[in-house]
Every structure is written in C-alpha cells, then in structure tokens.
Amino acid sequence: VLLYNSAVSGNCYKVRLLLVHLGIPYDRENLDVVDRSNRPDVIGGLNPALRVPTIVLDDGRPLAESNAIISYFAEGTDYLPTDRYERAQVLQWLFFEQYQHEPHVAVARFMVLFKQDEIEPAVIAGKQEDARGAIAIMEQHLQSHTFFVGERYSIADIALYAYTHVAPEADVSLEPYPAVRAWIDRVAAQPGHVLITD
Amino acid sequence: VLLYNSAVSGNCYKVRLLLVHLGIPYDRENLDVVDRSNRPDVIGGLNPALRVPTIVLDDGRPLAESNAIISYFAEGTDYLPTDRYERAQVLQWLFFEQYQHEPHVAVARFMVLFKQDEIEPAVIAGKQEDARGAIAIMEQHLQSHTFFVGERYSIADIALYAYTHVAPEADVSLEPYPAVRAWIDRVAAQPGHVLITD
Numbered sequence: 210v211l212l213y214n215s216a217v218s219g220n221c222y223k224v225r226l227l228l229v230h231l232g233i234p235y236d237r238e239n240l241d242v243v244d245r246s247n248r249p250d251v252i253g254g255l256n257p258a259l260r261v262p263t264i265v266l267d268d269g270r271p272l273a274e275s276n277a278i279i280s281y282f283a284e285g286t287d288y289l290p291t292d293r294y295e296r297a298q299v300l301q302w303l304f305f306e307q308y309q310h311e312p313h314v315a316v317a318r319f320m321v322l323f324k325q326d327e328i329e330p331a332v333i334a335g336k337q338e339d340a341r342g343a344i345a346i347m348e349q350h351l352q353s354h355t356f357f358v359g360e361r362y363s364i365a366d367i368a369l370y371a372y373t374h375v376a377p378e379a380d381v382s383l384e385p386y387p388a389v390r391a392w393i394d395r396v397a398a399q400p401g402h403v404l405i406t407d
Numbered sequence: 408v409l410l411y412n413s414a415v416s417g418n419c420y421k422v423r424l425l426l427v428h429l430g431i432p433y434d435r436e437n438l439d440v441v442d443r444s445n446r447p448d449v450i451g452g453l454n455p456a457l458r459v460p461t462i463v464l465d466d467g468r469p470l471a472e473s474n475a476i477i478s479y480f481a482e483g484t485d486y487l488p489t490d491r492y493e494r495a496q497v498l499q500w501l502f503f504e505q506y507q508h509e510p511h512v513a514v515a516r517f518m519v520l521f522k523q524d525e526i527e528p529a530v531i532a533g534k535q536e537d538a539r540g541a542i543a544i545m546e547q548h549l550q551s552h553t554f555f556v557g558e559r560y561s562i563a564d565i566a567l568y569a570y571t572h573v574a575p576e577a578d579v580s581l582e583p584y585p586a587v588r589a590w591i592d593r594v595a596a597q598p599g600h601v602l603i604t605d
Contacts, residue, residue, distance in 0.1 A: 257544045258503055270492060274506070277498035284491060293482060294468060300475035305456055308472075308505045346455045 210235040211265040213252050215242045217322070219315055219371035220275035221262040222405045226367055227279045230401045231286060235264075243323055275371075276303040279364045288364050298358045302365040309346070313339035314372040318379035340381045344373060344389060351388035355395065362399055370396045375405060408433040409463040411450050413440045415520070417513055417569035418473035419460040420603045424565055425477045428599045429484060433462075441521055473569075474501040477562045486562050496556045500563040507544070511537035512570040516577035538579045542571060542587060549586035553593065560597055568594045573603060 210228070214221045214237040228235050240251065240261050248259040256263040256273035263273045272278050280303070283289035290296055317336035320328050347369060350357065357365040374393050376383055383390050396402070408426070412419045412435040426433050438449065438459050446457040454461040454471035461471045470476050478501070481487035488494055515534035518526050545567060548555065555563040572591050574581055581588050594600070 257547050258507055266492075272492075272495055272499060274499045274502035276502050277495050280498050281491065281495035284494075293479065294464075294470075296482075297470055297475050297479035300478050301470060301472045304472035304474050304502075304505055307502055308510070309456055312506070312510065349455050 210267060212237050213255075213261050213263040213265075214239050215261050216406075217242055218261055219375065219405065220260075220311070223275045223364075223367050223371045224262045224264065224278050224282075225407070226371075226403055227282055227288060227364065229403045230288065230399075231282060233282065242319070276307060276364075276368055279367060283364045288362070288367070290359050290361070290363065292359070295359045299363055299365045302357050303368050305346075306368045310340075310343040310369065311372060313337075313343050314376055314379060314381065317381060318372065318375060321379050337379060337381050340376060340379060341385075344376065344381070344383070344386055347373065347392075348386040348389050351392045356392070362396065366392075366396055371405070408465060410435050411453075411459050411461040412437050413459050414604075415440055416459055417516075417573065417603065418458075418509070421473045421562075421565050421569045422460045422462065422476050422480075423605070424569075424601055425480055425486060425562065427601050428486065428597070429480060431480065440517070474505060474562075474566055477565060481562045486560070486565070488557050488559070488561065490557070493557045497561055497563045500555045501566050503544070504566045508538075508541040508567065509570060511535075511541050512574055512577060512579065515579060516570065516573060519577050535577060535579050538574065538577060539583075542574065542579070542581070542584055545571065545590075546584040546587050549590045554590070560594065564590075564594055569603070 210233060212221070212224060212235050214225070216239060240248065245259070252259060252263045255265065255271035258273060260273065262275050262278060263271060264278055265271050272281060280289065289299060313336055317333060317340045320333045320336060354360065356362050357369065370393065373389065408431060410419070410422060410433050412423070414437060438446065443457070450457060450461050453463065453469035456471060458471065460473050460476060461469060462476055463469050470479060478487065487497060511534055515531060515538045518531050518534060523531070552558065554560050555567065568591065571587065
C-alpha cells in the first residue's frame with residue numbers, strides 16, 4: 210500500500226493508525242498541506258478532489274477520502290462491526306465527523322498552526338466555537354458510552370480521535386469535556402496505538 | 408419507518424428517493440429548516456446533531472446522517488455493490504458529497520432561497536464558486552463514466568444527484584457541465600424516480 214500522506218493531517222493519521230493496528234505495511238509519500246501546487250501532477254490521476262490521504266492499493270487501484278479508506282481496510286476485522294445496524298451507526302459517526310467535526314476542529318487547528326497571521330481573529334474564534342459545539346455532541350454521547358458504537362473500539366473512534374485529541378492545538382481546551390478526556394485515554398490505551406507524530 | 412423530514416432538504420430527498428425505489432413505506436414528520444428551535448424537543452433523543460433526515464426504524468431504533476441512512480437501506484440491494492473495492496468507491500463519493508459538495512452547493516442554495524437579505528453577497532458568491540468547483544470534479548469523472556461507481560446506478564448517484572440537480576436554485580448554472588447534465592437525465596430516467604417536490 211502506498212499512502213499519500215501529510216504528517217500534520219489527522220485525516221492521514223486515521224489511516225496510519227488503522228494500518229498499524231492491522232499489521233498492514235505501507236509506504237508514505239508526504240505532500241505539503243500549505244503549498245498544494247504540485248497536487249494535480251502527483252495525485253490528480255488518483256483522486257479528483259486532490260486531497261490527502263489518497264492511497265494506492267497493491268494492485269494499483271486508488272482510493273480516497275479518509276473515512277472511505279479506513280472503512281475499506283476495517284471490513285472483516287474487529288474494527289468494523291458485522292451487525293447491520295451497528296455498521297450504520299459507525300457510518301453515522303463517520304459522516305458526523307466529516308460534516309460537523311473536521312470542518313471545525315481541523316480547520317481551526319490549521320488556522321492556528323499555519324494561518325494565524327493571515328486570517329481575521331473573529332473567523333478563527335467562530336471556527337473554535339463551532340469546534341466546541343461538535344465536541345459537546347461527543348461529550349453528550351460519551352457520558353453513557355465507553356466507545357461510540359457497540360461499546361467496542363472501532364473506526365468510529367479512530368475517525369473522531371484523530372482531530373479531537375489535538376483540539377488543544379486549535380486553542381480549543383478539552384477541560385470542559387471529562388467524558389471525552391476519559392475516552393481519549395481509552396483510545397490511547399488500545400494495543401498497537403501509535404501517535405500522530407509517529 | 409418514520410422519517411423526520413424537510414421538503415426543501417436534498418439530504419432528506421436522498422432517503423425518500425431510495426425508499427421509493429425499494430418499495431419501503433414510510434411516514435414523514437416535517438421539521439422547519441429555518442426555525443430550528445423545536446429540534447431538541449422533537450429529535451434531541453434520536454440524533455444528538457439535531458439534523459434532518461433522522462429516521463426511526465420499525466423496531467424503534469434511530470439512525471441519522473443521510474448517507475448513513477441510505478447505506479443502511481441499500482445494503483443487500485442493487486443500489487449498493489457487493490464488491491469490496493466498489494463499496495469503498497461508493498463511500499469515497501458519499502464522503503466527497505458531504506465534505507466538498509453539500510457544504511457548498513446546498514449551503515449556497517439555502518442562502519439564495521432563504522437568507523439572501525441577511526448574508527453578504529460576497530459570502531454567497533464564494534459559496535457559489537466553491538459549488539462550481541465541486542461540480543467540476545463530478546464533470547471530470549462523468550466524462551468517462553455513465554454512473555459514479557461500476558457503471559451502474561447506486562446510492563453514490565442518489566447522494567450526488569440530490570443537490571446537483573437543483574444547483575440552478577443556488578444560481579449555479581449547469582450549462583458548463585454537459586457530462587453532469589447527461590448524467591442527471593440518466594438518473595431521472597431510472598424506474599421509480601420521484602421528484603424532490605413529491
């Protein structure tokens with residue numbers, strides 16, 4: 210497997226974390242997340258959206274969108290339930306993550322890390338407020354659940370962990386969310402866990 | 408099946424269209440998409456994100472996120488492939504739709520239909536430009552494919568059709584995208600097709 214990767218991207222970290230859990234070897238090719246000018250040349254033929262992660266399977270076929278990639282690899286493993294309703298619940302949280310969590314938590318973090326001088330403080334503050342709203346929804350769910358679906362660690366947890374645990378890098382404190390903090394500890398304690406910086 | 412619905416929402420239309428294709432009867436309860444003040448009372452216990460569509464299955468269990476709902480119902484039918492790689496490609500397009508298409512095409516349409524007096528023209532123009540970018544990615548793919556995955560109509564087409572075919576309501580013309588327009592005609596010609604206004 211070849212992974213077009215970014216070291217700073219939580220979306221890429223989801224794929225790296227699952228591949229380590231599954232013992233699937235892969236190579237990385239790192240792309241810049243700020244200067245994206247070479248993307249059409251490098252991944253244009255593989256992913257029309259030009260985003261990372263994009264992977265190339267051993268047979269040469271490409272696949273894109275972080276949550277589609279982890280769904281593909283998790284199929285038939287302990288990281289994706291077999292029950293039809295639980296599978297749909299996993300997808301519900303994966304779509305929540307891409308629609309209502311990543312666009313706030315990840316984008317606020319990106320602005321704070323890379324664009325602090327260019328973007329209006331009020332815009333960053335708005336993103337941070339939306340990020341807190343997304344994490345509050347997680348907090349509500351985790352007050353009565355150990356993991357997001359079926360009381361077992363799954364790709365729903367991997368997807369939501371990726372940017373939530375680095376929310377402080379977006380200047381979004383996790384102090385008000387004790388259930389989220391306890392869940393972060395449970396995810397980090399899973400066998401084969403690797404860090405976003407690994 | 409009970410569907411918490413909005414007549415104007417393309418996300419809800421995806422669910423209605425698939426349920427008709429599958430011959431699954433359902434009841435609708437319509438929620439307002441502008442005044443959302445009653446949502447915590449009505450669907451708070453069913454969907455922590457408070458969005459429509461939210462469904463309640465016949466056994467009382469809830470499910471949310473349009474693309475998770477259509478994935479659930481499509482399982483085991485002609486609307487979702489069985490091949491593992493094709494299933495991942497369907498998910499790739501479903502995540503593309505929720506991350507890079509709906510937030511632009513649907514939000515631009517919502518602004519034009521309901522918020523034209525409140526929102527700065529430059530903000531609406533920015534959303535319309537991003538919407539064109541998303542539709543251009545579809546155009547590129549459809550120049551060499553009849554449907555999004557496996558040359559067969561699937562929930563990837565249903566998800567992308569929902570807001571694309573009403574892009575002109577967002578003042579985003581489909582004139583520059585002939586492959587998209589031909590695909591829209593192919594989707595609308597499917598047996599059992601219903602309109603977003605039905």
